[in-house]
Amino acid sequence: MRTKILQVGRRLLQALPSVFGIIVISFVLTRALPGDPAVYFAGAMADKVSIEQVRKSLGLDRGWVEQFGIYVDNLAHGNMGMSLSTGRPVSEELLSRLPASIELTLLGLGLAVLVAVPLGVLAATRPGSWIDHLCRLLVTAGVSLPTFFTGLFLIYVFYFLLGWAPSPLGRLDILYLSPPQVTGFYTIDSLLAGDLETFAASLAQLVLPAATLGLFALAPIARMTRAAMLGALASDYVRTAKANGLSRATVLGTYAFRNAALPVLTTLGMVFSFLLGANVLVEKVFSWPGIGSFAIEALVASDYAAVQGFVLSMALLFVAVNLAIDLVLTLVDPRVGLDD
C-alpha cells in the first residue's frame, strides 16, 4: 500500500513540468501578438487610457520575468482576463459553458467505447472474419472522415430526409425551458427535476452530435483494443489458462480482456485530446453552446484573452484527464512501477 501511495505521489509530481510547460507556452502565445499586446487585449474600441490600464494589469511595462510572475499569479487566482465580446471574465464564461461541452464529449466517448471495445475484441478473437473486416473498414473510415463532414451528413439523413432528429440548433428545442441548474448537464438536471419530457428532448438533441464524436473516437479505440487483445491472446498466460481447461469465457474475459484493457485505457487519454479538438468542429456544426463555439466566436472577434484562456484550460483539462487515467492504472495494475 505504501508503495502505491509513493507511486501516486511520484506521478502527481511528474505532471508538474507539463503544467509548467503549458503555462509557459500560453504565456508566449499571449505575448507573441505582432505589435503591442496591450492594444490587442484592450480591443478595437479602446482609447489611450484603457490601453494604459490593460498594459498595467498585464504588467507589460515591466521585465519578462516579472510579466510571467504576474501572469502566473493571475492564473492562480483564476483570472484569465476579460472577454471583449461579452464583457465578462473569461473564466466565468468558460465555466458556464463547460458543462455543455463535457456532457457532449463524455456521451460521445461513452458511445465510442461501447461500440469499439466489443468490436475490437470480436475482431481479435475471429481474425479474418467479416467482423474483422468491418473493424478495419470502420477504423480506416474513422481516421479519414472529417468530423464536421460526418456531422453534416448525419444532419442531412436524420433531420432532413428522415425527420427523426430535432433541428440541430443547440442543447434544447426552443419549446422547452432549460431545467433548474444542478450539475449543468441538461439530461441529469431534468431527471433530477423529474421532468421526463425535457429529458427526452435534451437527449434527442444530444444524439446526433454525440454520434458524430463517437464515430470519430471509435477508430483509435477499436484499433487499440484489437491490437491489445491479439497480443494478450498470444501470451503465455492465455495459453496456460487454455491448457488448464478453463472455459472460453473465463480465458477471454478474465485472462485476455482484463490484461488488454490496460493499454486501451491509456489510449483513451490520447482519444480525449483529439475529442477536445473535434468538439470545437462539432459544436459549430450543431450550434452547440459550449466552450468550442465560444472559442470560435472569440477567434472571429479577435478576442485574444478569451481564445488563450480557452487554449490554456483545454490543455489543463487534458493533463488532468491523463493524470486521472494514469492514477487509475497505477492503482489497478500491479505491474506498474515494479520495474523502476
Added chain:
Amino acid sequence: MARFLRHFRHVMAENPVTAVAFALLGLIVFLALFGPWIAPYDPLATEATKTLRPPTWAHPFGTDHLGRDVFSRVIVATRLDLGIAISAVALSFAAGSALGCSAGFWGGWTDRIIGRLSDTIMAFPLFVLAMGIVSALGNSIENIVYATAIINLPFYARVARAETSVRRNAGYVAAARLCGASDTRILSTQVFPNILPPMMVQVSLNMGWAILNAAGLSFIGLGVRPPDAEWGIMVAEGATYIVSGEWWLALFPGAALMLAVFCFNLLGDGLRDLVDPLRRT
C-alpha cells in the same frame, strides 16, 4: 534498385488497395497541378440566375448560393489544400528531423531539452493549440501552415530521435568518425539518409492528418478567406444549406477532402509495408 522495384511490384500485387491509393495520389497531384485549366467554369464566376441548382450534366456537382459551379471549385481547391498540407508537412519534416537527429545523436542535455519541448506541445490538445497559434500569429493562410507544422513537429522529432539513437553507434558511423568526419557531417551524410525510409512513412501517414487539420481550421473561419475555393470553407458555406436539403454544396468538397485523406492514409500503410524490413522477403 532492381530489387526495390521487384519488391514494389510484389507489395502492389499483394495489396491492390495500395495500388488504388497510388492511382488516387496521381489524380490528386494532377488536379493540383492542372486544376485551373481543367475546371470547366471559372471557380469565382457568379451567376445570379442559376443559384442552388442540384447536379445536372452541365454542372455535375450543382451550383452554390452564388451560382458558382461546385465542380470547378472542388477541382481548383485541390491546389490550395494540398499546398497548405505539403508546406506544413515539409516544415515539420525539416525542423523535426533536425531536432530529432540532434537529440538522438548527442543525447544528454540536447535530448532532454528537445524531448521536453515536444512533450509540452503534445500536452496540448493539438487542434486547440493550432487555434491558439493562429489567433496569436494572426489570421492568414501562412499562419495556418505554421500552426499545422508546429503541432506535427513532435511526431517527426520522435521518429527521428528513435531511429537516430539506434544508429548512433552503428559500424558505418564509427567508420566515418575514424575517417575524421565531423558530427554534423556524419549526421547529414551517414545517419540522415538511413532514417529517411521510416521518416517518409511518417510523412505520408501525417499528410492526411495535416489536410484534415488545415481544413478544420478553415471550416471554423480561419486562414482562407471567401471567395477563395478551399474544401474546408466550402463545406462550411454548404453547412447552412444542409438543413434545407441542398446537400451537394457540402457533400462534394467534403467527399474530396475525405478521399484525399483516405488516399494518404492508405499510402502510409502501403509505404510501411514497402520499407518494413520484416516484411521484405
